[in-house]
Structure formats: C-alpha cells, structure tokens
Amino acid sequence: MDAFHLLDANSKGWITSPELYDALQELGHHAHKELVFMFVRHFDRDNDGKLLYSDFCDAFSPKSNQQSVILGQRRAYFIHNHYHRLDFFSYETRDLFFRLFKLYFQHEETAELLRNSLQRRPYFNIHDAFAACDADKNGMISREELRELMIEYGIHLTELELTLLIDRYDKNHDGRISYSEFMDELMPRSAHHAR
The missing domain is CATH 1.10.238.10 (EF-hand)
Structure with a gap:
C-alpha cells in the first residue's frame, strides 16, 4: 500500500498512465511515455485505462503464494506514521522498487517489438x-x-x-x-x- 501511495499522489486508489508517468518523473525516474502506457495497459485488468491498487498488487506481488501472503499482511508503515509520500522507504528499497519498474519497461519494449514483428509477417x-x-x-x-x-x-x-x-x-x-x-x-x- 505504501508503494502504491508513493505513485498515487492524490490517493484516488487508481492511476492512469499519464499520472504514473508524472509520478515517476517527480520521483526522479524517467521513462518513455509509451512504455508507461504499455505497462498500465498490461496490468489494467478491466481495460478502463486505470491501474487499480489490485492491478498494482498483481504487478508487484511475488508469484510464490507464501511470499505474496507475507507481503500482503504487512501494515502500511509510512502511510500510518504520516510520512510525506516523497520520504517513503529507504534509499535501497526505493532503488529496488524503481529497478523493478525499469525491468518491466524493458520487458514491455521487447514484447512490443516482437508483437510488431509478428503483425508484419504476411502469413501470421x-x-x-x-x-x-x-x-x-x-x-x-x-x-x-x-x-x-x-x-x-x-x-x-x-x-x-x-x-x-x-x-x-x-x-x-x-x-x-x-x-x-x-x-x-x-x-x-x-x-x-x-x-
């Protein structure tokens, strides 16, 4: 929840790709708008253009059930202790979080290149x-x-x-x-x- 709130500046419970792009920029992490759009589109389960908290959890929760349950049971420390959202997490934790975003963006870029290549193949x-x-x-x-x-x-x-x-x-x-x-x-x- 803390991680989502770091990006959801207005505490709406969802973010659009332009809002995610702006939040990443504000936090000093630059990504191409197109890659942010593709990330949101991939995890936006109901295709409404909004990344819900539940969609975000799908993206960032471990695939191991045990680890996912442990993470899901953690209390939102920074929100409940009234930290300013720009002060959430240690430097190392923030670095890992944004490195994961970067990996997602790289993965989406590669997948998009492959999708476009398939579309150009006349017999596919x-x-x-x-x-x-x-x-x-x-x-x-x-x-x-x-x-x-x-x-x-x-x-x-x-x-x-x-x-x-x-x-x-x-x-x-x-x-x-x-x-x-x-x-x-x-x-x-x-x-x-x-x-």
Whole structure:
C-alpha cells in the first residue's frame, strides 16, 4: 500500500498512465511515455485505462503464494506514521522498487517489438496461432496444453516459468487463456495501436 501511495499522489486508489508517468518523473525516474502506457495497459485488468491498487498488487506481488501472503499482511508503515509520500522507504528499497519498474519497461519494449514483428509477417494469423495452442478445441488454452506445446517445441519450462507465462496472458486469473486474452497479448499495445 505504501508503494502504491508513493505513485498515487492524490490517493484516488487508481492511476492512469499519464499520472504514473508524472509520478515517476517527480520521483526522479524517467521513462518513455509509451512504455508507461504499455505497462498500465498490461496490468489494467478491466481495460478502463486505470491501474487499480489490485492491478498494482498483481504487478508487484511475488508469484510464490507464501511470499505474496507475507507481503500482503504487512501494515502500511509510512502511510500510518504520516510520512510525506516523497520520504517513503529507504534509499535501497526505493532503488529496488524503481529497478523493478525499469525491468518491466524493458520487458514491455521487447514484447512490443516482437508483437510488431509478428503483425508484419504476411502469413501470421492470431486465430490460427490460438487454434494451434488449443489442443482440445474448447476455446481455452489450459496450463497442460501450454506445457505440452512448449515440450513439443523443445522448451521445457519449470513450474514457475509456466506460471509466469500463463500470468502474462491470463488477465482474469482463472488459470486459462481465452481467445480474447491471447489476442490482447499478441496485438501491438503502443498508444497509436490502442483501441
């Protein structure tokens, strides 16, 4: 909660990509507006252009259930002790927090380059790609289908890697990837491609 409040300057419980961009600038961390937009779009579960506190938790909580529970139970120290938001956290903690943001932005930039490359390939079709992954043709890609597909192509994922891959696509967190979630992940996300 402290980390979210550091960015949510007006304590609304949500932030837009321009607000996140401004907050990062204010805190001395410069990012390209397009990458901030793509970050918000990726974690904005209901696609309303707002990163809710719950969306933020999805982005910054550990994937390990045990670690996530421990972090979720921590009380908001800086808010409850009335610190000014610009004084939250030690230098080392702030540095780690913003380094994670930087990694997210780099990851989104790489993913966007790949999405754009796929769109330029004349024979690539999202529907066909989804159909190739949906082995049982039920309109959803399960964890097991994804695992089998990766093995078929010589990619052996650990359980954590498989979880992270599914989380990348599975916006509603039901453990399966729908066609719309699949399409949303593979379509370019930059602002000039946004719906």
